[in-house]
Each structure stands twice: as structure tokens, then as C-alpha cells.
Amino acid sequence: MLTRYALMTFGSDDFRYWQAHYCLLTILAHAPQPCEIVMATDQPERFRWFAGHVRIHGMSADGLAQWKGEHGYFLRTLIQTLRLGTALQPSVGVAVYLDTDTAVRSSLQPLIDAALGGKVAMDRREYNLHGYGKKGSRRLWEAVGDKSWVGVPVDRSTDMWNTGITAVAAADFSLVDKALSICDAMLAAGCDHYLTEQIAMSAVLGQPGRAVEVNPAGKPPLVAHYWGNKDGWNDQICRHLATIHLRGLSVPEAAAYVAANPITCPLVVKERWWHKALGMRPDRR
Numbered sequence: 001m002l003t004r005y006a007l008m009t010f011g012s013d014d015f016r017y018w019q020a021h022y023c024l025l026t027i028l029a030h031a032p033q034p035c036e037i038v039m040a041t042d043q044p045e046r047f048r049w050f051a052g053h054v055r056i057h058g059m060s061a062d063g064l065a066q067w068k069g070e071h072g073y074f075l076r077t078l079i080q081t082l083r084l085g086t087a088l089q090p091s092v093g094v095a096v097y098l099d100t101d102t103a104v105r106s107s108l109q110p111l112i113d114a115a116l117g118g119k120v121a122m123d124r125r126e127y128n129l130h131g132y133g134k135k136g137s138r139r140l141w142e143a144v145g146d147k148s149w150v151g152v153p154v155d156r157s158t159d160m161w162n163t164g165i166t167a168v169a170a171a172d173f174s175l176v177d178k179a180l181s182i183c184d185a186m187l188a189a190g191c192d193h194y195l196t197e198q199i200a201m202s203a204v205l206g207q208p209g210r211a212v213e214v215n216p217a218g219k220p221p222l223v224a225h226y227w228g229n230k231d232g233w234n235d236q237i238c239r240h241l242a243t244i245h246l247r248g249l250s251v252p253e254a255a256a257y258v259a260a261n262p263i264t265c266p267l268v269v270k271e272r273w274w275h276k277a278l279g280m281r282p283d284r285r
Contacts, residue, residue, distance in 0.1 A: 001034075001092075001093035001094070001116075002034045002035065002036060002090060002091075002092045002093060003031070003032070003034070003035045003036075003092060003093065003094040003095075003096060003108075003112055004035065004036045004037075004038060004085045004086075004088065004092040004094070004095050004096070005027050005031065005035065005036070005037045005038070005085070005096045005097075005098060006038050006040070006081045006082060006084050006085030006095060006096065006097050006098075007020065007023065007024070007037070007038070007039050007040070007081065007097070007098050007099075007100055008039070008040040008041065008077055008078070008081040008100075009039070009040075009041050009043075009100050010041060010042050010043070010059075010064060010077070011042070011043075012043070015230075015234050016100065017043070017046050018234060018237050018238055018241060019100045019101050019230075019233075019234070019237060020039065020041075020047075020100040021047075021049075021050075021237075021241060022103060022237045022240065022241065022258065023098060023100045023101075023102055023103060023104075024037060024039065024050060024054055025251075025254050025255045025257075025258045026102075026103045026104040026105075026255075026258055026259070027098070027104055027108075028053060028054075028251065028252070028255040029104065029255040029256065029258055029259035030104040030105070030106055030107050030108055030259065031104070031108050032107060032108060032109050032112065036055060036092070037053070037054045037055065038054070038055040038056075038057050038084065038085065038088060039054055039055070039056050039057065040057040040059060040077075040080075040081050040084060041056065041057070041058065041059065042058070042059050042060070042061065042063075042064055044056045044058035049251065050251060052251075053251045053252075055088075057084060057088075064077070067080040069184060069187065071184075071187040071188070071192065073183075073187055073192060073196065073197070075194065075196070075197040075198075076180070076183055076184075076187075076197060078097065078099075078163065078197055078201075079176065079179055079180045079183060079197060079200070079201065080180070081097055082095060082097040082166060082168070082176050083176050083177065083180065085097060086168070086170075086173040086176055091170070092170065093116065093169060093170055094112050094115045094116060094167055094168070094169050094170070095167070095168055095170075095173065095176075096108075096111065096112075096115075096165075096166070096167040097163075097164075097165070097166045097167075098164070098165055098223065099164035099165070099225065099227070101164070101225065101226055101227050101230060101233070102164060102165060102223050102224060102225045102226070103223070103224045103226070103233075103258075103262075103263060104222070104223050104224075105220065105221060105222055105223065105224055105262065106222060108222070108223075110222060111165075111167050111214055111222065111223075112167070114167065114212050115167045115168055115169040115172075116169050118169070118171070118172075119210065119211065119212045120166070120167070120168050120172060120175070120205040120206070120210050120211050120212070121165070121166070121167040121211075121212050121213075121214050122161045122162065122163055122165060122166050122167075122205065122206065122211055122212075122213065122214060123161070123162035123163065123164050123165040123166075123213070123214050123215055123223070123225055124161070124162050124213045124214065124215050124216065124217065125159050125160075125161055125162075125206070125211070125213060126159070126160045126161060126162050127159065127160050128156075128157075128158070128159050128160070129141050129145065129154070129158050129159065129160050129199060129202075130145055130155075130156040130158070131156075132160070136193070136194075136195075137160070137195075139193065140191070140193045140195055140196075140199060143186070143189070143190070143191040143193065144186055144189075144191055144196075144199060145158075149182045149185050149186060149200070149203065150178065150181045150182050150185050152178065152182055152203050152204055153203070154199065154203050157208070158199075158202065158203055158206075159202060159206055160195070160198060160199060160202050160206075161198070161201070161202040161205070161206040161211060162198075162225070163197075163198050163201045163202065163205070164225050164227065165214050165215070165223050165225060166201070166205065167214075168205070172205075175204050175205055176205075178204050179200050179201045179203075179204045179205060180200075182200040182203060182204060183196060183197050183200035183201075186199075186200060221267070224263075224267055225267060226265065226267045226268075227267075227268075228267055228268030228269060228270075229265055229266055229267055229268055229269040232265040232266065232269060233263060233265050236263045236265055237263070240257070240258060240261065240263070243257070244257060244258075
């Protein structure tokens with residue numbers, strides 16, 4: 001049964017493409033067959049090296065604007081990318097969305113098995129939206145909490161999930177469409193929070209008994225998500241890509257190289273008060 005991995009990156013910032021290239025190589029290294037990888041981008045020429053290995057879904061400015069929707073909300077493209085993974089032909093048994101700031105560590109078979117077993121696999125549960133004390137999350141709760149959105153409640157039991165890794169089986173593809181509808185309803189109500197997309201997906205896909213964690217706390221990650229240490233990872237990714245291209249490695253050889261030489265930087269590095277006071281930078285290596 002075919003599994004499709006869907007990713008997206010847009011714009012002109014080089015660092016996004018370093019991350020995307022590295023992420024693609026780690027998928028190629030660890031994804032069970034049969035599979036297909038699709039990259040949605042408005043810069044298809046930056047992925048010429050992957051020809052024959054990655055399906056490039058080139059997008060025009062108008063297409064990207066359509067993905068952002070009438071409110072111009074960029075993170076709506078995350079849901080649209082997962083939808084693309086469910087909708088392209090040939091049909092698939094499982095669609096997986098991955099942020100490009102991720103790196104697959106080992107075989108993705110457990111993620112596929114979880115989805116085929118009736119679960120939605122997402123990166124991890126982060127917190128209960130109502131009970132979380134940070135100002136931004138309180139503002140999000142005030143905007144969307146204790147309400148029903150397209151028939152789906154966001155109530156005091158609703159958890160916020162990190163959706164940067166999301167896997168759904170064909171039987172649950174309709175939930176992705178529902179998440180997009182909820183996101184649009186929230187945006188129409190004036191909630192343009194940077195986590196609007198995430199709570200919309202969490203409300204549908206993260207319901208108790210449905211969602212499972214790809215990366216439970218306290219265990220080595222199946223898919224490293226380094227959103228909290230992009231500087232450290234970007235440095236190492238550039239070193240890896242430089243070695244790969246200087247050696248003239250093919251895409252399969254490069255995938256084998258990254259599998260044999262995994263990056264071990266911490267996933268999250270926090271800047272403490274003493275770093276600023278002493279003019280220091282935290283160790284991101």
C-alpha cells in the first residue's frame with residue numbers, strides 16, 4: 001500500500017531549502033517502500049537534483065495565494081499540503097505531512113502502522129489549551145474556546161498538538177478537509193493567531209482516543225523536529241550538504257550518507273538570562 005509524504009517550502013530564503021533538502025534525504029533513507037514524496041514549492045528549480053526521486057508540485061503566485069485563502073493566512077498552507085498528499089493520484093493508503101525542519105531518524109514503519117490501525121499520528125501533545133498559562137495561548141483560548149466550529153467543539157478538554165508531523169490513513173482523509181473548514185471559520189471570526197491552523201487541526205485530529213504521539217517525551221525521536229534549535233541544525237546541515245555535493249554523491253548515495261552520519265544537535269536550545277547578561281550565546285551544537 002502506497003504512502004505519500006507531503007512537504008512544502010515557499011519563498012527565497014536559502015535556509016528553508018537547506019532544511020528541505022536535508023529532510024528529503026532523511027525520508028529517502030528511512031521511508032519503507034512503496035512510497036512517494038511530493039514537495040510543494042514556488043521555487044521548483046531548487047529541487048532539480050531530486051529529479052526522479054521526489055515529485056515536485058510547482059506552484060504559481062496565484063496558486064499559493066489560493067492556498068493561503070481569502071484571509072492571506074500563510075499557515076493554512078500546512079493543511080493544504082496534507083490535503084495535497086491525500087488527493088494526488090495514484091491514491092494512497094496513508095498521507096504524511098512533515099515540516100521541513102524535521103529529520104527522520106529511523107524506519108517510518110511505526111508511523112504508518114499507527115495510521116493504518118485507525119490512529120492519527122502527530123508529533124506530540126503539547127498542552128491543554130484552556131489550562132496553559134502563556135499569554136498567547138490565553139488569547140487563543142479567548143478567541144476559540146468554549147465554542148463549536150463547524151460542528152467540532154473546542155472545549156476545556158481540547159489539547160494542543162504539534163502538527164509538524166501528521167499521518168492519516170485513507171479512512172480519515174475527510175478529517176483533513178474538516179480541519180481546513182474549521183481553520184477558515186476561525187479566520188473568518190477574526191482569529192488570525194499564529195496557532196489558528198494548529199488548534200483547528202488539533203480539535204479534529206487530536207481528539208482523545210484518536211491521536212497518538214510520534215515522539216513521546218522521554219524517548220528518542222522517530223522524527224527529530226528541531227524548531228527550537230534551527231541555527232544549530234542549519235550549521236550542521238550546511239556541512240552535510242557541502243560534503244555531499246563536493247563528493248558528487250547521487251541522491252541515493254546522499255541518503256545513505258545522512259543515514260550513516262546523523263546530526264546530533266539538541267532539538268531545543270533556550271537562551272537564558274545569563275547568556276544576555278554575559279554577552280554569550282547558548283551552545284547549539
